[in-house]
Amino acid sequence: xxxxxxxxxxxxxxxxxxxxxxxxxxxxxxxxxxxxxxxxxxxxxxxxxxxxxxxxxxxxxxxxxxxxxxxxxxxxxxxxxxxxxxxxxxxxxxxxxxxxxxxxxxxxxxxxxxxxxxxxxxxxxxxxxxxxxxxxxxxxxxxxxxxxxxxxxxxxxxxxxxxxxxxxxxxxxxxxxxxxxxxxxxxxxxxxxxxxxxxxxxxxxxxxxxxxxxxxxxxxxxxxxxxxxxxxxxxxxxxxxxxxxxxxxxxxxxxxxxxxxxxxxxxxxxxxxxxxxxxxxxxxxxxxxxxxxxxxxxxxxxxxxxxxxxxxxxxxxxxxxxxxxxxxxxxxxxxxxxxxxxxxxxxxxxxxxxxxxxxxxxxxxxx
Amino acid sequence: xxxxxxxxxxxxxxxxxxxxxxxxxxxxxxxxxxxxxxxxxxxxxxxxxxxxxxxxxxxxxxxxxxxxxxxxxxxxxxxxxxxxxxxxxxxxxxxxxxxxxxxxxxxxxxxxxxxxxxxxxxxxxxxxxxxxxxxxxxxxxxxxxxxxxxxxxxxxxxxxxxxxxxxxxxxxxxxxxxxxxxxxxxxxxxxxxxxxxxxxxxxxxxxxxxxxxxxxxxxxxxxxxxxxxxxxxxxxxxxxxxxxxxxxxxxxxxxxxxxxxxxxxxxxxxxxxxxxxxxxxxxxxxxxxxxxxxxxxxxxxxxxxxxxxxxxxxxxxxxxxxxxxxxxxxxxxxxxxxxxxxxxxxx
Amino acid sequence: xxxxxxxxxxxxxxxxxxxxxxxxxxxxxxxxxxxxxxxxxxxxxxxxxxxxxxxxxxxxxxxxxxxxxxxxxxxxxxxxxxxxxxxxxxxxxxxxxxxxxxxxxxxxxxxxxxxxxxxxxxxxxxxxxxxxxxxxxxxxxxxxxxxxxxxxxxxxxxxxxxx
Numbered sequence: 006x007x008x009x010x011x012x013x014x015x016x017x018x019x020x021x022x023x024x025x026x027x028x029x030x031x032x033x034x035x036x037x038x039x040x041x042x043x044x045x046x047x048x049x050x051x052x053x054x055x056x057x058x059x060x061x062x063x064x065x066x067x068x069x070x071x072x073x074x075x076x077x078x079x080x081x082x083x084x085x086x087x088x089x090x091x092x093x094x095x096x097x098x099x100x101x102x103x104x105x106x107x108x109x110x111x112x113x114x115x116x117x118x119x120x121x122x123x124x125x126x127x128x129x130x131x132x133x134x135x136x137x138x139x140x141x142x143x144x145x146x147x148x149x150x151x152x153x154x155x156x157x158x159x160x161x162x163x164x165x166x167x168x169x170x171x172x173x174x175x176x177x178x179x180x181x182x183x184x185x186x187x188x189x190x191x192x193x194x195x196x197x198x199x200x201x202x203x204x205x206x207x208x209x210x211x212x213x214x215x216x217x218x219x220x221x222x223x224x225x226x227x228x229x230x231x232x233x234x235x236x237x238x239x240x241x242x243x244x245x246x247x248x249x250x251x252x253x254x255x256x257x258x259x260x261x262x263x264x265x266x267x268x269x270x271x272x273x274x275x276x277x278x279x280x281x282x283x284x285x286x287x288x289x290x291x292x293x294x295x296x297x298x299x300x301x302x303x304x305x306x307x308x309x310x311x312x313x314x315x316x317x318x319x320x321x322x323x324x325x326x327x328x329x330x331x332x333x334x335x336x337x338x339x340x341x342x343x344x345x346x347x348x349x350x351x352x353x354x355x356x357x358x359x360x361x362x363x364x365x366x367x368x369x370x371x372x
Numbered sequence: 373x374x375x376x377x378x379x380x381x382x383x384x385x386x387x388x389x390x391x392x393x394x395x396x397x398x399x400x401x402x403x404x405x406x407x408x409x410x411x412x413x414x415x416x417x418x419x420x421x422x423x424x425x426x427x428x429x430x431x432x433x434x435x436x437x438x439x440x441x442x443x444x445x446x447x448x449x450x451x452x453x454x455x456x457x458x459x460x461x462x463x464x465x466x467x468x469x470x471x472x473x474x475x476x477x478x479x480x481x482x483x484x485x486x487x488x489x490x491x492x493x494x495x496x497x498x499x500x501x502x503x504x505x506x507x508x509x510x511x512x513x514x515x516x517x518x519x520x521x522x523x524x525x526x527x528x529x530x531x532x533x534x535x536x537x538x539x540x541x542x543x544x545x546x547x548x549x550x551x552x553x554x555x556x557x558x559x560x561x562x563x564x565x566x567x568x569x570x571x572x573x574x575x576x577x578x579x580x581x582x583x584x585x586x587x588x589x590x591x592x593x594x595x596x597x598x599x600x601x602x603x604x605x606x607x608x609x610x611x612x613x614x615x616x617x618x619x620x621x622x623x624x625x626x627x628x629x630x631x632x633x634x635x636x637x638x639x640x641x642x643x644x645x646x647x648x649x650x651x652x653x654x655x656x657x658x659x660x661x662x663x664x665x666x667x668x669x670x671x672x673x674x675x676x677x678x679x680x681x682x683x684x685x686x687x688x689x690x691x692x693x694x695x696x697x698x699x700x701x702x703x704x705x706x707x708x709x710x711x712x713x714x715x716x717x718x719x
Numbered sequence: 720x721x722x723x724x725x726x727x728x729x730x731x732x733x734x735x736x737x738x739x740x741x742x743x744x745x746x747x748x749x750x751x752x753x754x755x756x757x758x759x760x761x762x763x764x765x766x767x768x769x770x771x772x773x774x775x776x777x778x779x780x781x782x783x784x785x786x787x788x789x790x791x792x793x794x795x796x797x798x799x800x801x802x803x804x805x806x807x808x809x810x811x812x813x814x815x816x817x818x819x820x821x822x823x824x825x826x827x828x829x830x831x832x833x834x835x836x837x838x839x840x841x842x843x844x845x846x847x848x849x850x851x852x853x854x855x856x857x858x859x860x861x862x863x864x865x866x867x868x869x870x871x872x873x874x875x876x877x878x879x880x881x882x
Contacts, residue, residue: 016530024609038534038684048850049727054864091745127609129600130737135434178874183731195678201601202680218796221775221824234796305745308776308805317788329681330860334792335776342827352684353534357609371850 013041016353020049024127024357026030027331028368031344031360038352043345047338050371058371059274063089063298065162066331071157074369075334077116077312079108079148082161087242088318089163090306092300099290101165102244103285108160109309110274110281114185115144116312118269118353121366124264125196127361128205129355133196140188143181151193152176178282188267197265206261210347210359213258220346221339224314225270229255229262236310247284248277260355263362270312299326313337313364335369380497394684407499411488415568417479418630423450426673433677436548460621465528469617472526477619477626479519484633486512492567494650494657505566506554509641510547513596517543517636520605523627535614543596545691550592552699553585556706557645566641569690570649577648581709584702586646587616588695593638594672595691597631601679604687639668723748726770726800733763749803754815757789757806763817764793771842772799775818779830780836782862786810791818792874808838817843 011172019030027047034042054073057068058323070081090097122137145155151170151180152160160167212222227234233254238247253269255262303326308317314336321330340363348356375382384403388394391402424447431438434477439446464470490505492498495502502508508652526534560581561572569578579586595602606614616627643649643664651656682690727741730750734741737756742749752760765773772793781788789803808815817840818825829840830849837858840846848855857864 014530014534016534023612035534039540048848048852051850053859097851125680129603129607129609130679131430132434132677139435196680199678199680201682205680205683205687216823218774220822221822221828223776239799240801292669302746306747306777315776317792319777319779319792321781330775330781332779332781332790338827338831339824340825346823354604354607354610354681354683364812365583 006158012177019046019186024361026361026365028125028371029365029367032222033353033356036306038354040351040353040356043348045341045368047341047345047370050367052372053368054372055333056333058328060327060348061285062064063328065238067162068157069157070275071159072368073333073372074311074313074316074337074366075156076119076366077112078156078158079105079112079160080116080309080311081316082159083109083243084307084309084311084316084318086161086163087309088305088320089298089300091307092303092305092320092322093163093294093298095164095292095294097165099286100288101216101290101292104166105161105243106245106248106281107278107285108158108166111144111147111178112158112172113312114275116364117271118144120267120313120361121196121264123194123364124361125202127357129296130196130199130202130204132193136188136195140184143177147174147177147181150179151176158203160296162291163298165289165291168186169290180280182275182278185257190273192268197261197268203261205354205358206264206362207257207259209260209355210263210351210362211258212343212347214344216282216343217258220342222309222314222343223336223340225266226263226314226340226343227342228253230258230267236308236315240308242307242309245277248280249285250276260358260362267364287299297326299324308334312334313366313369314340316369333372335372336364337363338370341365341370373576377494379493379656380658383490384705393701405436407489408485411485411499414488415484415536415633415636417630418636419629420450422632422635423453423628425669427465429670429673430447430677435675436487441676454625457621457625459638463618463620465618467528469526471526472522473618474526474623474664476526477623477630478517479522480516481626481633482628483512483516484637487637488633490566491637491644492570492660496567497650497658498567502565504564506558506564506569506641506645508565509637510551510554513637514547516544517547519630520615521604525541527618527708528614528704529618531611531613532615532617535605535607535611535617538611539598539606539615542602542687542691545688546592546602548593549588549691549695549699550596552696552703553588553592554704555699556582556585559703559706559710564688566644566649569645570651573648573651577646577651579646582646582706584698584705586642588669588699588702589642589646590671591693592695593642594675595687597634597638597672599635599672600676601682601691602687603676603681603685607681609681634667635672638667639665639672641659642668722770722799726772726802727765729767729770729803730764733760736763747801747803749805751805751807754789754806754808757804757818758802758816758821760806761791761793761821764802764804765821770798771795772802775822775824776801776830778818778825778832780832780838780860781805782836782860786837787813787838787861789815789832789838813838814841814842815839816841817846819843834858837861 014035016035018033018034019025020028030046032044033040033138054069065080066301070076070085073081118137122134125133149159151168151174152158212230214231217227230371233252235252238252250273253266255266300322302320302322306319307317316336319332320328323329348359388399389401428438436699439449442452449466487509489499490508491503513645521536524532553598557578561569598605650661652660730741730748734750735798737749737752737754772795774794774796776794777792779790781790787808787810789806789808793811794801806815815828827845831845832838832847834850835858
C-alpha cells in the first residue's frame with residue numbers, strides 16, 4: 006500500500022512568536038517544511054484609532070498618529086497635520102516646512118535602519134542587528150533634543166512645528182549625515198554581502214510588477230518590484246519639488262531587493278536632508294492658526310510617502326471642532342496582503358524572511 | 373618541566389600506589405571513578421566557561437561589552453544563571469510523552485561524557501585508551517540525533533516536532549562527510565586509536581597533510597553540534613527553540629550542558645586528529661591540548677556570531693553535493709599520496 | 720492642467736452612463752454613483768483612455784447617518800490623475816459589489832469596511848471580520864454604535880481595584 010497523502014501540519018505562529026513583529030499571527034499550513042497556505046490574522050493591536058478620532062478635537066488627535074507607525078512617528082504627524090492644513094487652507098512658514106522635511110527624512114532613515122536590523126535578525130544575523138540599532142540611536146537622540154521624546158515624537162502641530170531644534174541639534178545632524186556612507190558600507194559588509202544572507206534573500210518571494218500593482222502595494226516594496234513610483238515625485242507635497250533626489254528602483258522583485266532598496270533610500274534621504282540644511286531660512290516655525298481648529302465643511306484626502314508605504318488620511322469635516330470621520334490608509338496593512346500569495350510554496354524559513362522584508366509595523370497595520 | 377608535563381600521570385600513579393596491588397581490580401575501579409568525575413567536571417566547567425565566553429565573543433563581535441555586572445568583568449554571570457535555572461519550576465507539558473520527554477535531556481547530557489572519555493588529554497592521559505577510539509567517538513555522538521528526536525516528539529509541540537525532524541535530517545546528513553573526512557587520517561596512521569594518531573603527528577600535524585579534510589571536518593562538526601550557521605534545529609525565528617521549546621529549569625540546563633559538552637568534544641577531536649593533540653614544544657602537553665581546543669571553540673563562536681542561518685535546502689545541498697564529494701575526493705587523494713610515497717620510499 | 724481637463728471630460732461622460740454626479744472639492748474630482756453601478760463605473764474608470772485611474776489606492780467606508788458610502792481613492796502609477804469614486808449604499812441593507820475581481824488588493828480593505836461598517840461586499844472571497852473578533856456585535860465606526868459609557872468602564876475598573 007502506498008501513502009498518497011500525508012497529513013498537513015497546521016502551525017499557529019504568533020501572536021507570541023520570536024519573529025512576529027509586534028502582534029502578528031499567521032496560521033501556516035505545512036507539508037514538511039514547505040508552506041502550502043498562510044492565513045494572516047491581525048487585530049491583536051487594534052485600538053480603534055479611527056473611532057477615537059471622532060471624539061477628539063483636531064489637535065488632540067495628533068499624538069494618536071504617533072502610535073500608528075511608531076518607528077517613523079514624525080511621518081505620521083506630518084501626514085495628519087498636512088491633511089488638516091489642506092482642509093483649512095493654512096499656509097505654513099518656510100522654516101517649518103524645511104524642519105518637517107528634515108524630521109521626516111530622519112524618520113525614514115531610522116525606520117529603514119530598524120528594517121535592516123530586523124531583517125538581519127529574522128535570518129539570524131544577530132550581530133548586524135546591533136549595528137543598525139546603534140546608529141538609529143543617534144537619530145533618537147536628535148528627536149529627544151528637539152521634542153523631548155524618543156519614539157513617539159509628536160513634533161508637528163497644525164500650522165508648523167512644536168519646537169525649534171536647539172543649537173546642538175545641527176552639529177549632531179551634520180556628523181550623522183557624514184557617517185551614513187560608512188554605516189551603509191558596514192551593514193553591507195556585515196550582512197548583505199554575506200554569501201549565506203544572499204542565499205537566504207535572493208530569488209526568494211518573487212512578487213512580479215503586475216501582481217504588486219494589482220495588490221495596491223506601495224512604498225519600497227513596490228519600488229523593489231520595478232515600479233519607479235514615489236509620491237514625493239509624483240505628487241510633490243510639502244516642498245519636495247525643490248529638492249534634487251532620485252527615486253531608487255530595483256527590478257529583482259525578491260526579498261533581497263526589497264531589503265537593499267532601503268539602503269538606496271537612506272542615501273537619497275541623506276541627499277535631501279543636506280539640501281534642506283543648505284536652504285533652510287530663518288523665521289517663525291508656527292503659522293497664525295486659530296486657537297480652536299474648526300475646518301470648513303468638506304473632505305480631503307492626502308497621502309504621503311511613509312517609509313514603509315503610502316500613508317493616506319481621508320478627513321471628512323462637518324464644520325465642528327471634531328472630525329466626522331478620519332480614515333487612515335496604512336501602507337503596510339495593504340502591503341501585508343501579498344504575504345499569503347507570495348510566500349506560498351516557500352519554506353517556513355523563507356516566510357519569516359519575506360515577512361521581514363515587508364517591514365510591517367503592527368501599530369500601523371492594526372490601527 | 374617533565375614533572376609538570378606528567379603531573380596527572382604522577383597523581384594517578386600515586387593513587388594506584390595506595391593499593392596493595394597497583395593493577396588490581398579495585399585500583400582500576402577507583403581510577404575509573406576518578407576519570408568519570410574528571411570528565412563530568414570538564415563538561416560542567418566547559419559549559420560554565422564557554423557560556424560566558426560565548427557571550428563575551430558575541431559582545432566583541434557586535435561591539436558591546438557583554439555581561440559585566442556580576443563579579444569582576446561579569447565572570448560570575450553564568451554561575452548566577454545556573455543557580456537561577458536550578459530554582460525554576462520543572463514543567464512537563466500535559467500532553468507530553470512523559471518518559472521520553474524526561475529521558476531525552478539525560479541522554480544528551482551523557483553523550484559528551486562518553487565521547488570525552490576516549491580523548492587523550494596528554495601523553496598516556498586518555499581516561500579510557502580504546503583501540504577503536506575514533507570509531508567509538510563517532511558511533512556514540514551519532515546517538516544525539518535520537519535524543520533530539522525524542523525531545524521533539526515527546527514535547528507534543530509542533531515547533532518541537534519540526535525542530536526534531538530538522539535535527540534528524542541535518543545530523544544524519546552531516547555525519548557522513550564528518551566520517552569520511554576522518555578516513556584520510558586513519559589511512560595514513562593505519563590506526564583507530566586516538567593516542568596513536570597523536571603520536572603519528574610527532575613531526576607534522578595532519579592539518580598540513582589533510583587541509584581539505586580539516587575544513588570538511590570543521591564545517592560538518594559545526595553542523596553536528598547544531599551551531600550557527602547550521603542551527604536550524606533550534607532556530608528561534610522559525611521554530612521558537614526547536615526541541616527545547618517545552619523544557620524548563622534544570623532539564624533545559626542539561627540540554628545546554630550537553631550542547632556545550634558536544635561542542636567541546638567535537639573541538640577536542642579536531643585538536644586531536646588534525647592539530648597534533650597534546651604535542652607541542654615548551655609547554656606541558658595538556659596545556660597545549662586545551663589551547664588547541666580553545667582556538668577551535670573560539671573559531672566556532674566567531675562563525676556563529678558572524679553568519680546568518682543557512683536555508684534548509686542549501687543545508688542539504690552543502691552536505692550531499694559539496695562536502696560528500698569533496699570528502700571522497702580527499703580519500704582518493706590520500707590513497708594516491710600514500711601510494712606515491714611508498715613508491716618513492718620503496719616501501 | 721491638461722490631464723485634469725481630460726479626466727474631467729471622461730468622468731462626465733461616464734457619469735451620464737451610470738447616473739452619477741460629478742463634483743469637485745479642493746481640487747479633487749468626485750464621482751458619486753449608486754451602489755449597483757459600482758462595478759461598471761470602476762471597470763470603466765480603470766480603462767479610461769489616456770487617463771486610466773488604474774491603481775486602487777484606498778477603499779473606505781463612510782457613515783453619513785442617512786446613508787453609507789464606500790469611498791474609492793483611485794490614482795495611477797503612470798500619471799498625475801486622481802479620482803474619488805463614492806458608492807452610495809443603503810443603510811438598512813448595505814450591499815455593494817466587491818471590487819476584488821478588478822483589484823486583488825481590495826481584499827483587506829473591503830474586509831475592514833465590512834468589519835467597521837457592516838457593508839456587505841457581494842462576491843468577496845473571504846468576507847470576515849479583520850480587526851475585531853468573529854463574534855463581535857455591532858459595527859464600531861457607524862455613528863449609531865454605542866460605545867461603552869464611561870460609568871460602566873469605571874465600574875469595571877473599581878471592581879478590579881477592589882479585588
